[in-house]
Amino acid sequence: MKIPFLNFKVQHDLLREELFNSFQQVYDSNWYIMGKHLTVFEAEYASFNQVDHTIGVSNGLDALYLSLKALGIGEGDEVIVPSNTYIATALAVSYTGATPVFAEPNPQTYNISPENIVKAITSKTKAIMPVHLYGQACEMEAIMDIAKALRLFVVEDNAQGHGATFKGRMTGSFGHLNGVSFYPGKNLGALGDAGAITTNDAQLVEKVKCLRNYGSKVKYINEEIGHNMRLDELQAAFLSVKLKYLMPFTSQRQQIAEWYNRELSGVGDIVLPHVHTEASHVYHLYVIRTAHRDKLQQYLNDNGIGTLIHYPIPPHLQKAYANLGHVKGDFPIAEELADTSLSIPMWPGMTEEEVKIVTHTISRFFNEK
Ligand SMILES: *Cc1c(COP(=O)(O)O)cnc(C)c1O
Numbered sequence: 400m401k402i403p404f405l406n407f408k409v410q411h412d413l414l415r416e417e418l419f420n421s422f423q424q425v426y427d428s429n430w431y432i433m434g435k436h437l438t439v440f441e442a443e444y445a446s447f448n449q450v451d452h453t454i455g456v457s458n459g460l461d462a463l464y465l466s467l468k469a470l471g472i473g474e475g476d477e478v479i480v481p482s483n484t485y486i487a488t489a490l491a492v493s494y495t496g497a498t499p500v501f502a503e504p505n506p507q508t509y510n511i512s513p514e515n516i517v518k519a520i521t522s523k524t525k526a527i528m529p530v531h532l533y534g535q536a537c538e539m540e541a542i543m544d545i546a547k548a549l550r551l552f553v554v555e556d557n558a559q560g561h562g563a564t565f566k567g568r569m570t571g572s573f574g575h576l577n578g579v580s581f582y583p584g585k586n587l588g589a590l591g592d593a594g595a596i597t598t599n600d601a602q603l604v605e606k607v608k609c610l611r612n613y614g615s616k617v618k619y620i621n622e623e624i625g626h627n628m629r630l631d632e633l634q635a636a637f638l639s640v641k642l643k644y645l646m647p648f649t650s651q652r653q654q655i656a657e658w659y660n661r662e663l664s665g666v667g668d669i670v671l672p673h674v675h676t677e678a679s680h681v682y683h684l685y686v687i688r689t690a691h692r693d694k695l696q697q698y699l700n701d702n703g704i705g706t707l708i709h710y711p712i713p714p715h716l717q718k719a720y721a722n723l724g725h726v727k728g729d730f731p732i733a734e735e736l737a738d739t740s741l742s743i744p745m746w747p748g749m750t751e752e753e754v755k756i757v758t759h760t761i762s763r764f765f766n767e768k
Pocket residue numbers: 458459460461484485487488530556558559580581582592593594
């Protein structure tokens with residue numbers, strides 16, 4: 400029996416009729432951009448995320464970029480991002496003309512460490528971008544305290560954290576403007592590219608709405624050089640359907656993580672996910688670590704089990720960021736994580752039997768070694 404890394408079949412069978420109905424509604428409405436489905440989804444997501452406002456945009460990267468841009472960040476500024484994040488966090492900074500400055504994560508939670516944020520701050524620092532990596536909330540209280548004391552902006556990268564909490568409060572509700580992705584594989588995924596910005600600041604909402612729609616508040620009146628970074632009606636309608644299932648699906652992910660924790664505890668040199676006492680984890684990804692990562696991945700692949708590495712090369716060692724002048728050894732924690740991390744199969748609807756096929760194969764690898 401083959402176990403893919405990700406399987407949409409369970410949720411798409413369940414939602415098939417509702418999603419097809421949404422398609423038909425949008426199709427028959429003859430209105431495809433900036434209509435009522437967008438407005439409805441924005442209100443629903445704001446309510447879900449416990450914020451005053453949600454602004455739908457084209458994708459997660461654009462959500463992060465528009466957030467920084469709306470905060471006035473640009474050339475000559477520095478923005479602190481984790482050294483072990485997906486490249487999109489850093490790219491959003493680069494798009495504005497500012498410089499991404501990397502700070503190392505806590506080696507247990509893999510989330511950006513407040514102490515290392517403080518060490519990375521200079522007179523040019525304008526903002527901090529915590530990433531709720533793999534679905535675990537960052538230490539938002541300490542991060543907001545640092546930002547407040549030094550008058551820095553916070554833009555949460557909530558692309559992997561839908562519904563996660565720190566001290567009971569949801570990710571995407573702490574920062575000044577926060578970006579979320581609805582890329583199909585994310586915990587809340589559209590059927591194509593989509594994203595949003597969440598905030599409690601009404602003034603910033605106006606700024607972002609203007610930037611996402613050609614720098615225009617009134618049709619054909621352009622106040623600034625804006626963008627076309629809108630969320631279309633079809634994706635908004637699909638997302639309204641899928642949002643209703645996000646928390647039940649999240650509970651399923653957490654159940655699957657418990658099965659993995661139980662079955663993999665004490666196996667080989669495997670390091671299991673560690674959750675901070677005040678944080679919750681929505682398991683966008685279930686990531687284990689082992690010194691034998693490459694051989695284990697090959698073995699699982701040979702046995703029909705799909706895995707991925709998040710992420711094999713940290714941003715500071717990417718060719719795209721050669722201009723920053725970093726070398727191997729500059730961010731040893733991120734580099735160690737890149738060499739040892741392995742994401743194993745995880746999707747809502749994955750059964751205990753499927754989990755056991757994965758864990759028994761992993762155990763067999765360590766026994767045969
Ligand atoms: C997916 C992701 C993004 C980008 O989202 P897109 O919708 O693909 O543009 C940004 N940051 C992180 C951490 C992500 O996982």
